[in-house]
Amino acid sequence: MRSRLTGGRVLHIYTWAIIVWLTLPVLIMMLFGFNDTPGRYNQTWEGFTFKWYGRVFALDELTQALVISLLVAVVTAVVAGALGTGIGFALGRYRFRGSGTVNLIMFATMSSPELVMGASLLTLFVSLGVGLGAVTITIAHIMFSISFVAVVVRARVLTLDRSVEEAAADLGANAWTTFWRITFPIILPAVMSGMLLAFALSIDDFVVSNFTAGTTTTFPLWIWGATRVGLPPQVNVMGTLIFLGGVLIAVATSVRSRPRKRSSA
Amino acid sequence: MSRSRRVLAPYLLILPGGLWLLLFFVIPMVTMLSLSLQQGDVVSGYVFTGHWQTYVDAIGNYRTQLVRSLIYGAITTIILIVLAFPVAYWIAFYGGRRKPTYLFLLLLPFFVSFVLRTISWRYILTDEGMLLGPLKDAGLLPGSFNILGTPVAVIFGLVYNFLPFMVLPIYVALERIDPRVVEAARDLYADPPTAFRKVIFPLALPGVFAGVLMTFVPASSDYVNSAVLGSSSTTMIGQVIQSQYLTSSNYPTASALSFTLMAVLLVGVFAYARALGTEDVMKVAAR
Numbered sequence: 001m002r003s004r005l006t007g008g009r010v011l012h013i014y015t016w017a018i019i020v021w022l023t024l025p026v027l028i029m030m031l032f033g034f035n036d037t038p039g040r041y042n043q044t045w046e047g048f049t050f051k052w053y054g055r056v057f058a059l060d061e062l063t064q065a066l067v068i069s070l071l072v073a074v075v076t077a078v079v080a081g082a083l084g085t086g087i088g089f090a091l092g093r094y095r096f097r098g099s100g101t102v103n104l105i106m107f108a109t110m111s112s113p114e115l116v117m118g119a120s121l122l123t124l125f126v127s128l129g130v131g132l133g134a135v136t137i138t139i140a141h142i143m144f145s146i147s148f149v150a151v152v153v154r155a156r157v158l159t160l161d162r163s164v165e166e167a168a169a170d171l172g173a174n175a176w177t178t179f180w181r182i183t184f185p186i187i188l189p190a191v192m193s194g195m196l197l198a199f200a201l202s203i204d205d206f207v208v209s210n211f212t213a214g215t216t217t218t219f220p221l222w223i224w225g226a227t228r229v230g231l232p233p234q235v236n237v238m239g240t241l242i243f244l245g246g247v248l249i250a251v252a253t254s255v256r257s258r259p260r261k262r263s264s265a
Numbered sequence: 266m267s268r269s270r271r272v273l274a275p276y277l278l279i280l281p282g283g284l285w286l287l288l289f290f291v292i293p294m295v296t297m298l299s300l301s302l303q304q305g306d307v308v309s310g311y312v313f314t315g316h317w318q319t320y321v322d323a324i325g326n327y328r329t330q331l332v333r334s335l336i337y338g339a340i341t342t343i344i345l346i347v348l349a350f351p352v353a354y355w356i357a358f359y360g361g362r363r364k365p366t367y368l369f370l371l372l373l374p375f376f377v378s379f380v381l382r383t384i385s386w387r388y389i390l391t392d393e394g395m396l397l398g399p400l401k402d403a404g405l406l407p408g409s410f411n412i413l414g415t416p417v418a419v420i421f422g423l424v425y426n427f428l429p430f431m432v433l434p435i436y437v438a439l440e441r442i443d444p445r446v447v448e449a450a451r452d453l454y455a456d457p458p459t460a461f462r463k464v465i466f467p468l469a470l471p472g473v474f475a476g477v478l479m480t481f482v483p484a485s486s487d488y489v490n491s492a493v494l495g496s497s498s499t500t501m502i503g504q505v506i507q508s509q510y511l512t513s514s515n516y517p518t519a520s521a522l523s524f525t526l527m528a529v530l531l532v533g534v535f536a537y538a539r540a541l542g543t544e545d546v547m548k549v550a551a552r
Contacts, residue, residue: 023374
């Protein structure tokens with residue numbers, strides 16, 4: 001191994017170069033949130049300012065799109081969290097007929113092109129004459145998030161030490177009490193990270209939303225629509241705030257769950 | 266807990282989520298397949314006629330875009346393997362206690378919307394922009410040089426957006442390798458390149474396959490990169506499908522095209538699932 005030290009160093013630098021390349025557009029986006037541009041044209045640097053942070057909610061349509069995105073993401077996290085936990089728990093705990101089919105459908109939802117999922121939902125909604133909007137977006141987001149939550153929860157249930165539950169039963173706890181006092185607290189971190197994942201998938205989603213939104217706009221849809229006329233600096237500010245919020249939550253949860261990480265990896 | 270309740274328990278737990286997936290994933294797919302064989306229009310409705318001609322026409326009309334998408338997807342995937350393997354290798358074997366940190370850094374850009382990041386690249390790569398502008402002013406590039414609108418820009422965007430999906434599965438496969446296996450190879454007088462070729466790489470292959478699955482499918486069906494970074498000469502099948510659905514409301518043609526795309530990609534997906542199982546992909550997805 002010692003002879004590969006120089007190779008290791010080259011790969012170390014290379015890895016950092018890739019990380020920098022991946023992060024570059026994010027940094028540019030953040031930087032242009034501080035650009036002292038007179039109007040909507042925000043592609044050349046005009047000087048430093050904090051003014052867009054003060055006017056971040058000045059564009060009503062954009063603010064509304066962000067609110068819709070957040071609402072959809074919260075509902076998606078809660079509903080997909082509940083439904084996905086059910087599936088994940090069943091797959092992790094029980095052996096039953098049909099589990100293969102459930103696995104296959106989950107695998108299909110995770111590997112199908114988003115374009116096709118969005119398009120097929122659109123054909124369903126059109127055939128049924130359902131009006132498109134925030135509700136259909138949420139239905140779609142829950143659909144593609146369920147499997148991710150289920151996989152995360154299943155992994156935790158599989159590594160769960162059953163003897164703890166047996167101990168509770170030996171001490172006279174009934175099945176209901178055992179579940180809520182012992183099992184649920186143990187799988188809760190997985191449920192939470194599944195819900196966070198669902199929230200992140202939902203708030204970032206463009207393709208499926210594009211097909212199921214009708215005239216409603218979410219944050220990514222608004223950006224898409226505004227591309228041709230130029231993105232106002234408010235978009236950069238909101239993007240920066242979402243980015244920092246997401247990083248903060250991710251760091252906080254990973255610090256909290258660190259002692260367990262080794263065993264579940 | 267009574268016996269019957271124990272037998273029913275998994276089904277009751279799966280029922281709500283399973284029903285959701287049935288209603289909003291399985292049934293829409295069937296609806297789309299059915300609609301692709303119907304004739305009519307939005308106003309007067311559609312009638313099922315088993316009209317396979319729609320497929321023939323749609324594929325005939327958009328063969329260029331379909332083939333182009335598969336080629337862009339394939340080129341992207343090959344570049345991704347080459348770019349991602351060393352990163353995954355370094356993190357898996359040299360990352361030490363910092364492994365989670367490096368993986369987190371790779372996923373950092375995902376906290377910014379996919380669309381926004383792609384548009385950010387458009388600003389960076391634009392003809393007189395922050396990258397090409399100074400190079401042109403310095404006389405290092407001819408004034409007519411451009412990246413935006415070319416296949417290079419589109420594939421660049423695809424590679425950029427899907428790189429982490431190639432690194433993660435390869436990393437998962439490499440991480441699983443027992444260091445003693447590599448040591449054994451060395452003890453048996455394999456030099457480092459041979460140990461890599463005969464031991465490490467074959468053991469990493471399932472990860473590479475998982476990565477191919479996780480990047481080729483979304484890259485070939487993508488329409489954001491081509492729309493933001495490309496031009497009319499880089500139109501991909503995703504853009505055709507999107508505009509057939511959302512602009513022309515030509516549902517049978519659009520459905521036939523999405524079904525064709527789905528079929529082409531799914532043949533690969535299910536061949537993969539049969540040969541290698543679904544565990545690797547799900548494990549990565551759950552990270």
